[in-house]
Amino acid sequence: MRDIFRDLRDAVDLHVHPAPDSFPRLLDDVEIAEDARAKRMRAVVLKGHTSITADRAAIATRMVPGVEVYGGVVLNPAVGGLNPEAVRASIAMGGRVVWGPTMWAQQHVDYIRRHPMSGYRAIGMRFPARGVTLFRDAARTDVDPRIYEILELVREADGIFATGHFHRDEVGVILDHAERIGLRKIVVTHPNYQVLEFTLEDCRRFAARGAYLEWCYLPLTPHWMLRSPESWGLGEIAAAIRELGAERCLLSSDLGQLHNAPPAEGLREFIQALREEGVADKDLETMTRATPARLLGLE
Numbered sequence: 001m002r003d004i005f006r007d008l009r010d011a012v013d014l015h016v017h018p019a020p021d022s023f024p025r026l027l028d029d030v031e032i033a034e035d036a037r038a039k040r041m042r043a044v045v046l047k048g049h050t051s052i053t054a055d056r057a058a059i060a061t062r063m064v065p066g067v068e069v070y071g072g073v074v075l076n077p078a079v080g081g082l083n084p085e086a087v088r089a090s091i092a093m094g095g096r097v098v099w100g101p102t103m104w105a106q107q108h109v110d111y112i113r114r115h116p117m118s119g120y121r122a123i124g125m126r127f128p129a130r131g132v133t134l135f136r137d138a139a140r141t142d143v144d145p146r147i148y149e150i151l152e153l154v155r156e157a158d159g160i161f162a163t164g165h166f167h168r169d170e171v172g173v174i175l176d177h178a179e180r181i182g183l184r185k186i187v188v189t190h191p192n193y194q195v196l197e198f199t200l201e202d203c204r205r206f207a208a209r210g211a212y213l214e215w216c217y218l219p220l221t222p223h224w225m226l227r228s229p230e231s232w233g234l235g236e237i238a239a240a241i242r243e244l245g246a247e248r249c250l251l252s253s254d255l256g257q258l259h260n261a262p263p264a265e266g267l268r269e270f271i272q273a274l275r276e277e278g279v280a281d282k283d284l285e286t287m288t289r290a291t292p293a294r295l296l297g298l299e
């Protein structure tokens with residue numbers, strides 16, 4: 001029997017960080033595509049904190065026949081935050097994913113204020129006083145209507161909305177509206193990332209509402225600057241997958257950092273490590289092949 005876990009045959013990584021970015025990265029778009037092709041992967045999705053990646057992905061796809069490269073846009077201040085025009089541009093260029101804000105999200109800024117992390121100095125990250133948020137008031141009841149327009153654009157394009165570093169209440173607003181308009185492709189970005197402060201109970205609620213939980217390898221990597229005891233452990237992730245069901249889960253690398261393995265190798269490590277935690281092979285296939293391919297519309 002072929003060992004699908006030795007190479008990454010037909011695997012899809014929905015979350016890879018290429019160079020150039022606003023700080024150094026390990027591999028550029030084309031190098032990521034070449035590495036994915038060498039591992040016989042089917043597709044990778046490029047995520048950039050400060051620019052649209054849909055156009056870059058199209059060029060990488062042409063330069064590296066045999067693997068599909070996709071991109072999208074992250075709703076950080078560099079593209080205007082909650083900016084429907086940036087989403088329109090990304091989709092027009094073939095973008096498949098719209099992510100919520102990342103290091104510039106209010107949740108991220110709030111967390112860093114409470115838990116200063118020296119590692120950010122190395123990349124020159126400066127945090128704004130106020131981050132990107134869906135809420136226009138302190139009571140968190142007045143929702144910025146631009147998110148509704150953005151979700152509608154994603155639905156029309158049959159794209160994926162990924163929650164980035166939004167707070168659990170913001171994820172709730174997104175799931176409410178997604179339900180109203182029939183947008184089914186909602187991915188909760190790395191629920192195991194301690195900065196988001198999600199609990200297993202949060203994950204149960206998100207999964208019960210039809211969202212996909214994208215477990216990422218990055219928070220588990222030993223040299224990662226943000227590593228902290230609050231991170232979800234591998235055993236906790238394996239248990240969550242068993243409880244919530246593999247069909248509600250995805251595995252992505254979130255790699256591209258200089259101090260980590262190349263994304264494809266990281267994804268392989270993650271898959272094998274979960275396998276050793278008792279996650280079934282058919283479930284690993286579902287999370288790294290069938291479901292991400294379907295979300296990208298690759299069938």
Ligand SMILES: [Zn+2]
Binds near residue numbers: 047254
């Ligand atoms: Zn990421």
